Amino acid sequence: MIQINVTEQHKEILYGQSIVQYRNISRIKVANGHQIFKMNIDTLSIGLANYKVEVVKEDEKEYRKFSIEFESGQIYIPALNLKNAIRKANKILYIVDIMVKKNIKIANNSTKPMLSSLRGAEQINYNNP
Secondary structure (H helix, E strand, C coil): CCCCCCCHHHHHHHHHHHHHHHHCHHHCCCCCCCEEEEEECCCCCEEECCEEEEEEEECCEEEEEEEECCCCCEEEEEECCHHHHHHHHHHHHHHHHHHHHHCCECCCCCECCCCCCCCCHHHCCCCCC
16 A cells, blocks of 8 residues: 655645546446445545446447436545555555655646646646647
8 A cells, every 4th residue: 555645745746646536427437237436535535436327228229327326525436445545545545645656736826737648748838728
């Protein structure tokens, strides 16, 4: 397990990621048999999230449609079990720690709120999109 001293910068990035995740909550991919866990940003505790799964049939195809009861201050992690959810949460915290140590900034001098890609992040010009 990774031991990270969570500072205000860490929490700021995690809250930013929570906001990005809220905007794209319908795009979370959940494999068959997996569950959705939530990680509290302040306490870093992990528990099972409240969600509903519906099976919708359209044009002879079945789709799984799910809805999550989104709570602010939570990051949602799809995983097979709690052990794997903890592993994924540790990876998220590790990436956030790298971002804080490298001091990755965007145009308005706030920390970049996305965890998706770190490769070449220093080379991207955020002032000219």
